Amino acid sequence: MLLAHFTDVHFGYEDRNAIDAATRYVEDNKPDAVIVTGDISQDGRADELDAAGEWMRALAAPVIVTPGNHDVPYYEPLGRLLYPWTRFHRAAHGLRTEAWHTPEWSIVPVNTARAWQLRANWAQGAISRGQTAEAGAELQKAAPGALRIVITHHPLDWPNDAPIKGQTIGGVRGLEALTNAGAELFLSGHLHFAAARLYGTRALCISSGTLSQRLRHEPPAFTAIRRPEPDVVEAEVLHVVQGRAQSASRRAFRLAGRGGADAPAQIRAGAPG
């Protein structure tokens, strides 16, 4: 199984070289699926969202996409209020936006972006109890051997070493509840920063870098995810340098929920193999 995780492409302020490298990666490696965790546009304009949709539909692999905080009409208060997601869903036609179950994986998208929030920073996300319960119910439909994946734009629990600080409202509660509901892999964006860390003993949280020009301390990046053994998930971070995707790190994590090791462990790390 090979999954490619792209995020924060920010059409309107995209990095053309990074997008071309990601596109080539899909052509050359034929991942089973491409997962895009939001901020597909810069300002939620129709032309930006449509360009993003066109790019995703042209990829040589099936795509599932969930929106980010930049995918609402960013500078249009009326649009935020009246039709926050209309343009996103129009642009995403023909792509998967709902839970996707196969014998190998269940991918459950949760929209953590909000058009409005009762706090100054609308860019940060939220997951409601209702969304958590709904996603938990979707996870119950997973086939016995399927890897159970939850995808969100915002990390449910922000890594301490991330270049921007913040909090997803309900995120930590959601992370725990969804892990208890069987989620094994959480994929998110928003930080423009690659990170992979275990949550407890049973789940792995991966945050991927950006394919835009909005860089934060690292080159444009994306993640390749493999499952070399039923209870092992491997995260390979690829940096796009001078137009080429280069393996920057490759780490494998053993999860405890599959009846393998009692305690999880990062079993391999360091330079790409």
Ligand SMILES: [Fe+2]
């Ligand atoms: Fe972003």
